[in-house]
Amino acid sequence: MPGELVLVTGASSSVGGAILRAILEAGYRVRGTGRRIDQLEELRSVPSLQMHEQNLELVQVPDMAAPDAFKDLLQGVTYVVHTASPMPTTGVPSNGETYDSLYVQPAVKGALSLLETARRYPSVKRIIITSSMSIYLSEGGENDAEKEKMLRDDDIQPVSTSPINDPLWAYRASKLAAYHAAVDFVKSEKPQYEIVHIIPSFVVGRNEKVHVSSASSSAASDVMSGSNGIILCPLFGIKSPQGVHGATVHVDDVAKAHTEALTKADAGGQNYILNSPDWNAGATYDDALDIVKRRFPDEVASGVIPMGGTLPTIPVKIDSSKAERAFGKFKGFEEQVVDAVGQYVEMRKAGK
Numbered sequence: 626m627p628g629e630l631v632l633v634t635g636a637s638s639s640v641g642g643a644i645l646r647a648i649l650e651a652g653y654r655v656r657g658t659g660r661r662i663d664q665l666e667e668l669r670s671v672p673s674l675q676m677h678e679q680n681l682e683l684v685q686v687p688d689m690a691a692p693d694a695f696k697d698l699l700q701g702v703t704y705v706v707h708t709a710s711p712m713p714t715t716g717v718p719s720n721g722e723t724y725d726s727l728y729v730q731p732a733v734k735g736a737l738s739l740l741e742t743a744r745r746y747p748s749v750k751r752i753i754i755t756s757s758m759s760i761y762l763s764e765g766g767e768n769d770a771e772k773e774k775m776l777r778d779d780d781i782q783p784v785s786t787s788p789i790n791d792p793l794w795a796y797r798a799s800k801l802a803a804y805h806a807a808v809d810f811v812k813s814e815k816p817q818y819e820i821v822h823i824i825p826s827f828v829v830g831r832n833e834k835v836h837v838s839s840a841s842s843s844a845a846s847d848v849m850s851g852s853n854g855i856i857l858c859p860l861f862g863i864k865s866p867q868g869v870h871g872a873t874v875h876v877d878d879v880a881k882a883h884t885e886a887l888t889k890a891d892a893g894g895q896n897y898i899l900n901s902p903d904w905n906a907g908a909t910y911d912d913a914l915d916i917v918k919r920r921f922p923d924e925v926a927s928g929v930i931p932m933g934g935t936l937p938t939i940p941v942k943i944d945s946s947k948a949e950r951a952f953g954k955f956k957g958f959e960e961q962v963v964d965a966v967g968q969y970v971e972m973r974k975a976g977k
């Protein structure tokens with residue numbers, strides 16, 4: 626209900642920024658957390674968040690895996706959105722670290738620390754956890770059976786026990802372990818709140834934190850960081866030898882699903898996989914080249930969008946009809962590309 630307080634972890638992440646805006650626009654008050662105070666402070670200059678300043682509190686949580694990391698932060702909170710989690714950009718282990726200590730442990734301990742603390746606050750009714758499509762992918766990789774199988778919301782893989790050798794698989798292992806840890810916690814501890822897993826495919830669209838008046842001189846490249854950068858690499862001359870599963874969703878749809886899942890009557894305990902239906906209809910990543918030729922002809926002609934790259938699409942079939950019934954029709958790949966590239970062009974025009 627508008628006016629109620631929502632705790633959002635990972636507030637300064639790309640996806641977290643969009644969720645923050647959507648929740649504030651829906652009339653809630655937000656307490657956002659992040660590891661770095663400077664990154665949280667930058668959010669205060671984002672125009673779409675600035676207009677809700679009176680409803681936005683930002684708090685530093687340096688180590689979410691610490692047992693009492695969220696103590697006092699859940700006072701007065703009705704809903705929690707947990708997006709903070711190590712991303713593949715965390716990199717490779719060094720100095721005695723392992724993929725487990727760098728990815729899996731922080732993801733699991735962070736989620737459990739939040740779930741355990743929330744038990745002590747009866748006001749908490751529901752916790753939305755941002756998961757990832759990687760939890761559906763089998764360890765055998767992109768074998769033929771996987772290409773043909775229609776993945777549905779509850780087809781989650783078991784916890785990974787294989788050795789981890791790269792950041793992408795460490796990320797997958799961390800999301801899987803955190804998913805199962807949360808489900809097991811609820812089963813065994815029977816807390817007063819419900820959990821909902823929102824499970825997006827690759828997220829593409831505008832980056833909420835990037836704006837023309839930002840102090841950053843690299844705003845244009847900030848738009849093309851993270852998942853935007855991976856998916857839209859063909860536009861920037863990158864010829865990726867490695868394929869990526871063909872599955873993306875617009876960042877606005879991700880933000881809307883998180884917001885509506887706070888109160889949707891029958892969402893408690895559910896998994897919702899979010900993916901644009903375009904991918905089951907044969908979209909490919911290199912379609913982005915045709916899209917920008919049609920939608921940004923001047924920028925293509927002038928070389929602002931250099932083109933010339935390629936990204937192989939690994940086929941995967943995802944049934945996101947349950948999430949579309951719950952949260953409305955998802956935007957297509959063209960709208961995702963146009964919104965991300967449009968923001969990139971806007972920043973380039975502003976000399977950023």
Ligand SMILES: NC(=O)c1ccc[n+]([C@@H]2O[C@H](COP(=O)([O-])OP(=O)(O)OC[C@H]3O[C@@H](n4cnc5c(N)ncnc54)[C@H](OP(=O)(O)O)[C@@H]3O)[C@@H](O)[C@H]2O)c1
Nearest residue numbers: 635638639640660661708709710711731757825827828852
């Ligand atoms: N982008 C996608 O395509 C995609 C797809 C599916 C799911 N998701 C999920 O969406 C969420 C946000 O991702 P994003 O794409 O917005 O990535 P991002 O911008 O890199 O944000 C990652 C967030 O997680 C936090 N984080 C990372 N490692 C952490 C650690 N060890 N302890 C505490 N916090 C940590 C970061 O905190 P700081 O800000 O303090 O560094 C940041 O807020 C993640 O849960 C991710 O799995 C993303």
